[in-house]
Amino acid sequence: MSTNAALAVGLGLGAVLLTLDPGAFHLEWEFPWLRGAAERIALCIAAGATVLALGWLYRLLFCPLELLRTPDEVGYIAEDGRTKAQAANEARSRRRVGELPPVYPNGWYRVLDSHMLARGEVKNVYILGQQLAVFRGHDGIAYVLDAYCPHLGANLAVGGRVLGNCIECPFHGWQYRGTDGKCEKIPYAEKVPEFAQVRRWPSCEVNRQVLIWFHCDGLEPQWSIPEQEEITNGQWVYRGRTEHFINAHIQEIPENGADIPHLDHLHTPGIPSGVDLRYTNSKTWEFVRHDWKVEWEPEPEPNSHCSQMRVNHSLTLFGCRLPLLDLRVVARQVGPGVVFLRFNHSFLGQGIMMHCVTPVEPLLQCVTHTMFYQSNIPAVVPKFILKGESIQFERDVMIWNNKKYIAKPLLVKEDSAVRRHRRWYNQFYSENSPRLKYQKDTLDF
Ligand code: FES
Ligand SMILES: [Fe+2]
Structure with a gap:
């Protein structure tokens, strides 16, 4: 039941019970405790309704609208x-x-709001037709990599672990750097091949949002998102x-x-x-x-x-x-x-x-x-x-x-x-x- 509905029911019941007079039905002779009980119930309901009303008012006045x-x-x-x-x-x-223009223009796009990504947390985000692993390193920086591990294709963002500024694949534990997507460690191999790497997406965090840069030719950002000082x-x-x-x-x-x-x-x-x-x-x-x-x-x-x-x-x-x-x-x-x-x-x-x-x-x-x-x-x-x-x-x-x-x-x-x-x-x-x-x-x- 929604808060509003609960409030309405609470107030309705409270009003009915407050006006209820057991004497009118000669019930108090048989059940003398009834008047006291009804009053107590009415009081409880009225108190509950007041708490709900205050909560609703508090939410209206102070909480963000989502x-x-x-x-x-x-x-x-x-x-x-x-x-x-x-x-x-x-x-x-x-x-x-209709005859559509190309579907992904070059530019900056919001991925998520900063508060949605805690330090050491990874999120699987699907945008621009791509599966992305968005994670915040223990250095506090948000990184964006392609989600699929080039080893055997596991999704880095589903069960992957953030270690320093790297993300560790949940399947065999390969570790990729957020800064450039290079594989830094293969826990069971002597050597990490030069070409072991996932795509890194240029990203920035400004105005409490994490954004990525998309360019069809892989060009680096050509302009930036202006910071809003306030x-x-x-x-x-x-x-x-x-x-x-x-x-x-x-x-x-x-x-x-x-x-x-x-x-x-x-x-x-x-x-x-x-x-x-x-x-x-x-x-x-x-x-x-x-x-x-x-x-x-x-x-x-x-x-x-x-x-x-x-x-x-x-x-x-x-x-x-x-x-x-x-x-x-x-x-x-x-x-x-x-x-x-x-x-x-x-x-x-x-x-x-x-x-x-x-x-x-x-x-x-x-x-x-x-x-x-x-x-x-x-x-x-x-x-x-x-x-x-x-x-x-x-x-x-x-x-x-x-x-x-x-x-x-x-x-x-x-x-x-x-x-x-x-x-x-x-x-x-x-x-x-x-x-x-x-x-x-x-x-x-
Ligand atoms: S699939 Fe990622 S380490 Fe094997
Ligand atoms: Fe409009």
Whole structure:
């Protein structure tokens, strides 16, 4: 039973027992202890309910918001008695994907948040269609290696042990260095062959996240992820994160930022209208509207791998704008997979939301939003912003999960930023960038 349900039941029972008068049923003559017992039970339930209510309030006010959606949970319409998983599978198998760009652009991608990887811990991560062993050495540094041991193929991250800055294979005990992937020791062999090594992925740890660099030609990083000082120095603190899995090509997600007209259509209905696009335009919540003024521009050299979306958001209730709730956001995209959204509000303070898109497979993206906010602003404020963002985002998810990629879209003048965005994003593909292969004989991708 959820906390909310337990609370409701507890309060309900408490209320019933508190009003229960055994005298009305002449029960106290036969069972004189009953009144005392009923009172004691009522008191216990009321106390339990109060504890639950206080716990709920504490969580609301002080704990981070963690909203982790499963791949089928959002963005599909389950009708005619089908489960969400069935609806998702059907939509996936029926969809036409279109003429896709390469599937893994060159750039930095979030692997996990720093707190998820303790010293001496190893995690098996599946991203970019690869099995990776991500581990934190006893030197405190996070390393990323290919997970499969070249000896006989065991997965280093499943039962492997961290020794110093090496990972030891669980099968025969070969040890690989995190720094370069070289095999340092074979416990039963006299000599370690020169070529015994696994692939090391360039990685960095910044803004409390571990990221890896992907380049189809194996080139070393060509730019870095900018450190956000307020996160590093603790001025802004962690207030939560959301996680979504999206069935779409990666480019669809950042392109949304340059698709300015969609904001007025998809994101204008108020947050209470929810995420199901069949009902977001219902009359019930018509009085709550969001207004968006947005510009999108690429940055000049030497930051041509960055672009900026400047957003002025205002809220109207019954047609009246509430200027006190105006919010300015600058969303700076750094490469294909990381965006920093900086919030600035006159009295609700400042903070940053990191939006990271990491391809899991060609048509499956893991998207996280991680919120850091001024520590002196009550957690409920950034949590509300994060929740609001997540509702708006889930509307996009329903579009992405069901759409086709159109290589030559039919655009009008007002859509021009989409074209410019595609030109800008094109820089992250190179000749050898992997493409989705379609196998005609099996009809499988
Ligand atoms: S498979 Fe890894 S040491 Fe043998
Ligand atoms: Fe959107």
